[in-house]
Each structure stands twice: as C-alpha cells, then as structure tokens.
Amino acid sequence: MKTELIIRSTSSDIDFALLKDGRLNELHKETNDNNFNVGDIFLAKIKKTLSGLNAAFVNVGSEKDAFLHYHDLGPQLLSLTKYIKLIGTGKLKDYTLKDFHLEKDINKNGSIDQVIKSGQNLLVQVVKEPISTKGPRISSELSIAGRYLVLVPFSDRVSVSQKISNNKEKERLKRLAKSIKPKGFGVILRTVAEGIKVAELDKDLQNSLQRWVNLCKHLPRAQAPAKVLSELNRASSILRDIFDDSFSSIVTDDAQLFEELKEYIERIAPTKVSMIKLYKSKLPIFEKYGIEKQIKTAFGRTVSMPKGAYLVIEHTEALHVIDVNSGNRSNKANSQADTALEVNLIAASEIARQLQLRDMGGIIVVDFIDMHTASHRQKLFDHLKNEMKSNRTKHKILPPSKFGLVQITRQRVRPEMVIKTQEKNPNINGEVEAPIILVDKIENHLGRIIDKSKKGLTLHAHSFVESYLKKGMPSIQQKWFFKYKKWIKVIPRDAYQYLEYHFFDKDDNEIK
Known part of the structure; x- marks a missing residue:
C-alpha cells in the first residue's frame, strides 16, 4: 500500500491529508490559536477541589478551567509535587532524577483534597483538548513520547505495546530498555519499536530525556499558568506515530514546514529524506491530489459506497448513529443472506475509514443490514x-446485539472534524443559473481587466464551469483567445461554490 502525506498551509491553518493508494484516510487541521494540544505540559494552578466529584478544576490558561480527576493524578503525585518545590526553590539543579529520592505512592482509592490544595502549583499534561463547552482534560501522570518509546518520569516500570504479539520480541525489548533506562524513569516501548536495535532506542530515549531537562529548566522562572513543554507540531507528531516503509512521498506547499519536515525525517529515517517535496505549482495542492473532491464526497450526511450501497451518518448530543443501506444494488449474490453479508462487509470497511477520517469519538451505534446466520454475524x-486495527485511537467493538446493532466506543481527545458539504442554493427561486449567464458575467469581468494584465492571466472556477468553458470546438476558452489575443488558463476548483470564480495574475495575486 502506497501512503502519501499532503500538507496545505494557509495564513491561519495547516491541513494534513493522509492518502492510502490515493484514497483519503485521515484529515487533520492545526490552527495557530490552539494552545492546548494533546501532550502539551503546563505548570498550572489548582483553582478548587471538589470532594463530591473527587476531582479538581485547574487553571491552565484556558477560557474554561481544566478538569483533573483523582485517578488522573498518578501514583507518584507526592514525588512530582516534591520535585516541583525543590526546583522552584533552587535546591535541585540535577534534572535527571538519578539523585532524587522517590516518595511513596498515593492511595489509589484516596480523596483529592488530601493530596492537593487550592492555590498549589502542579505540572499537568493535556490528555483531551477543549471540546464544545468543556475545558481541557488533564493528568499529572506525565509522559514524553518519542519515536520508539515513551519516557515516564518518577516511575521504574518497563512495558511493551500490546500490539507487539511476539513474546520473544517483547522480552528482547524489555531487556534492552532496562539496560539503557535512566534511574527515576519508566519506559513504554511503542509498536514501531519492533525489530529496532538498541542504538536507535537509546538515541530516541536521550532525545526524550533532553526534552524533560529543557522542561525543568523553564520551571524556576515560570509563572503559573504557563506552558513549559509543547507537543511536536502536528506534522511531526503524525509522522512520529505512523511513519513506516509504506510512505512514498510527503508533499507540502510551505517552505518553512518543508525544512522542518526534512530536519525531523533526517533524525528518524535519514534514508527517506528524498521523499519530502516542496509543491510549487499554481494549482492548489489539495486540487492537484484530488483531495477537495474526496472531502466533499466523504463528509456529507450520506456516504456512497461501491455497488450502490450507502451510509447515512447522524450525530446527536449523546452518540453517533450510522445506518447501512443496500441502495439500488442489483442482487447478483446467490441469496438475500449473501447479499446482506456482502454489503455489510463493504460498509464495515467504509465505517472504519469514516471514524478515522472524521475523528468521531464517544459512542457509535451501527445498524447493519439484518443477518440471521450466526456465522455471517461473526464474519462481519x-x-x-480487522479494519479498525490501523485506527490509532483507543476503541472497543462489541459483537452484534440481538437487534443487529454493533456498538463502538472510541476515545475522544480532540474536537471532531466537521466539514459542511452543503451549499446555499445560488438562486432564491430554487433554480440554478444557466452556465451561459454565468459565462457572460465572467466575460464582462474579463473585458474589464484584460488590458490591466500582461501575461499569465488565470481563471479559477468550479469544475462544472471549467468543463463548460472548454467544451466544443472552438470552445469558449478558444474564442477568448481569438478575441483578446491572450490565452486565459482555466483551473477547476472543487472547493469553489457553483457561482464562485476568481481571476489571478502570473504572481498569483487576485485581480478584482
């Protein structure tokens, strides 16, 4: 399978599209004003504790206070609070924990107001971004994720990802981790660590350890609430989690991001640096790779599938509901039961893709087509x-119920990706303007600006309009050439609404 990461940069956002064999599988957005990414570490101030909830509200600088439950404090809370106090008073200069004496674990069934107090400073990490009216969800059990392993301060535990099934490999990794692990730190080996040599593991560990030291250097002069360690930018964090041998190219239209990606890939996979490319064409990058068109077809209420089947996806306050329909599919199977199974298997693959694409979290209920054969239900x-295995977000799937419903829970750590695919009707009477009328408007506009522009005049318009302009012999585009003695390049834009169009000069500046 060929994997491509396409990155589009604008003045305020960066969009990441992950393609597998040309098909859109993941879509992420990073905004400049998002200060609370999963993995960010803050020096925060406890605002108030609530014994009834056994939780606290914490000021991390967000509009809404962050929520910290007792079970998210971590067993080594006393060690963490002692460490913060020693650094803040200047009594501790060595940040590697090799000479730091760990305190005893807190009671796992204790009360929050017995271990933390209002006004106290505490290091916390974002585990769930602000969603809707809720503030961030945080934890004081800190971890620093690297490419192959996760470093856990104030711990001595070594564990291996459950996705590594080979017991011999698990033992090898545990043995290597124990040999390189610094005192006072625990280590979690990630799935991508499988088969990796000790030198690479140690290099990754030292990088994470240096990030911890840099965090600690900020503490003496930090005034809560303050961010003391940022998660990697979204591009690097995506590559850290999913980069493998299936990647064929990483393409971005941003020169600065291009250099950052090169630097990061040089660290984790030096032989793969050549696959990073800077996109320079005038055609927008998402149009070039067919992503805009896929977004419009994948994010609607109805999602089409092969052989005429389709999904209907509804969202409520409490859960997401997905209905599977066979549509107008012709029945070529041997029986109705085989038809239902075939459609359900196609739907299961598309549902796994949709959950990842939209980043849907919480409870998802899927109403598959009824199947009365136990073996068919088990096969589905x-x-x-199996289709959900590649889904990195924690999830759980229950077998079909007696009503034929499949229930899925999927961890929600950031707001769901919602893209409006419906547009306003361009005509108040419910009719669409004829192409020839729209072309007249475009040509009037062209007549006003043709003398102002020199070479390289380009028209960006909806793909339907672009097809109309190029249709026939001579086409409207060719007639313009004969009339104005200038070739007007027409670029189709799937992202545009039907009546939208813009002229650009050779320097990509819009001509009003």
Whole structure:
C-alpha cells in the first residue's frame, strides 16, 4: 500500500491529508490559536477541589478551567509535587532524577483534597483538548513520547505495546530498555519499536530525556499558568506515530514546514529524506491530489459506497448513529443472506475509514443490514475488528446485539472534524443559473481587466464551469483567445461554490 502525506498551509491553518493508494484516510487541521494540544505540559494552578466529584478544576490558561480527576493524578503525585518545590526553590539543579529520592505512592482509592490544595502549583499534561463547552482534560501522570518509546518520569516500570504479539520480541525489548533506562524513569516501548536495535532506542530515549531537562529548566522562572513543554507540531507528531516503509512521498506547499519536515525525517529515517517535496505549482495542492473532491464526497450526511450501497451518518448530543443501506444494488449474490453479508462487509470497511477520517469519538451505534446466520454475524464482527486495527485511537467493538446493532466506543481527545458539504442554493427561486449567464458575467469581468494584465492571466472556477468553458470546438476558452489575443488558463476548483470564480495574475495575486 502506497501512503502519501499532503500538507496545505494557509495564513491561519495547516491541513494534513493522509492518502492510502490515493484514497483519503485521515484529515487533520492545526490552527495557530490552539494552545492546548494533546501532550502539551503546563505548570498550572489548582483553582478548587471538589470532594463530591473527587476531582479538581485547574487553571491552565484556558477560557474554561481544566478538569483533573483523582485517578488522573498518578501514583507518584507526592514525588512530582516534591520535585516541583525543590526546583522552584533552587535546591535541585540535577534534572535527571538519578539523585532524587522517590516518595511513596498515593492511595489509589484516596480523596483529592488530601493530596492537593487550592492555590498549589502542579505540572499537568493535556490528555483531551477543549471540546464544545468543556475545558481541557488533564493528568499529572506525565509522559514524553518519542519515536520508539515513551519516557515516564518518577516511575521504574518497563512495558511493551500490546500490539507487539511476539513474546520473544517483547522480552528482547524489555531487556534492552532496562539496560539503557535512566534511574527515576519508566519506559513504554511503542509498536514501531519492533525489530529496532538498541542504538536507535537509546538515541530516541536521550532525545526524550533532553526534552524533560529543557522542561525543568523553564520551571524556576515560570509563572503559573504557563506552558513549559509543547507537543511536536502536528506534522511531526503524525509522522512520529505512523511513519513506516509504506510512505512514498510527503508533499507540502510551505517552505518553512518543508525544512522542518526534512530536519525531523533526517533524525528518524535519514534514508527517506528524498521523499519530502516542496509543491510549487499554481494549482492548489489539495486540487492537484484530488483531495477537495474526496472531502466533499466523504463528509456529507450520506456516504456512497461501491455497488450502490450507502451510509447515512447522524450525530446527536449523546452518540453517533450510522445506518447501512443496500441502495439500488442489483442482487447478483446467490441469496438475500449473501447479499446482506456482502454489503455489510463493504460498509464495515467504509465505517472504519469514516471514524478515522472524521475523528468521531464517544459512542457509535451501527445498524447493519439484518443477518440471521450466526456465522455471517461473526464474519462481519471479525472483519470490522480487522479494519479498525490501523485506527490509532483507543476503541472497543462489541459483537452484534440481538437487534443487529454493533456498538463502538472510541476515545475522544480532540474536537471532531466537521466539514459542511452543503451549499446555499445560488438562486432564491430554487433554480440554478444557466452556465451561459454565468459565462457572460465572467466575460464582462474579463473585458474589464484584460488590458490591466500582461501575461499569465488565470481563471479559477468550479469544475462544472471549467468543463463548460472548454467544451466544443472552438470552445469558449478558444474564442477568448481569438478575441483578446491572450490565452486565459482555466483551473477547476472543487472547493469553489457553483457561482464562485476568481481571476489571478502570473504572481498569483487576485485581480478584482
């Protein structure tokens, strides 16, 4: 399978599209004003504790206070608070924990007001970004994620990802981790660590350890609330989590991001640096790779699938509901049961993609087409689990219920990706303006600006309008050439609404 990461940069956002064999599988957005990414570490101030909830509200600088439950404090809370106090008073200069004496674990069934107090400073990490009216969800059990392992301060535990099934490999990794692990730190080996040599593991560990030291250097002069360690930018964090041998190219239209990606890939996979490319064409990058068109077809209420089947996706306050429909599919299977199974298997693959694409979290209920054969239900369940294996977000799938419903829970750590695919009707009477009328408007506009522009005049218009302008012999585009003695390049834009169009000069400046 060929994997491509396409990155589009604008003045305020960066969009990341992950393509597998040309098909859109993941879509992420990073905004400049998002100060609370998963993995960010803050020096925060406890605002108030609530014994009834056994939780606290914490000031991390967000509009809404962050929520910290007792079970998210971590067993080594006393060690963490002692460490913060020693650094703040200047009594501790060595940040590697090799000479730091760990305190005893807190009671796992204790009360929050017995271990933290209002006004107290505490290091916390964002585990769930602000969603809707809720503030961030945070934890004081800190971790620093690297490429192959996760470093856990104030711990001595070594564990291996459950996705590594080979017991011999698990033991090898544990043995290597124990040999390089610094005192006072625990280590979690990630799935991508499978088969990696000790030198690479140690290099990754030292990078994470240096990030911890840099965090500690900020503490003496930090005034709560303050961010003391940022998660990697979204591009690097995506590559850290999913980069493998299937990647064929990483393309961005931003020169600064291009250099950052090169620097990061040089650290984790030096032989793959050549796959990073800077996109320079005038055609927008998402149009070039067909992403805009895929977004419009994948994010609607109705999602089409092969062989005429389709999904209907509804969102409520409490859960997401997905209905599977066979549509106008012709029945070529041997029986109705085989038809239902075939459609359900296709739907299961598309549902796994949709959950990842939209980043849907919480409870998802899927109403598959009824199947009365136990073996068919089991086959569907196994297929859905297999399709969801590549989904990095924690999830759980229950077998089909007696009503034929499949329930899925998926961890929600950031707001769901919502893209409006419906547009306003361009005509108040419910009719669409004829192409020839729109072309007249475009040509009037062209007549006003043709003398102002020299070479390289380009028209960006909806793909339907672009097709109309190029249709026939001579086409409207060719007639313009004969009339104005200038070739007007027409670029189709799937992102545009039907009546939208813009003229640009050779320097990509819009001509009003």
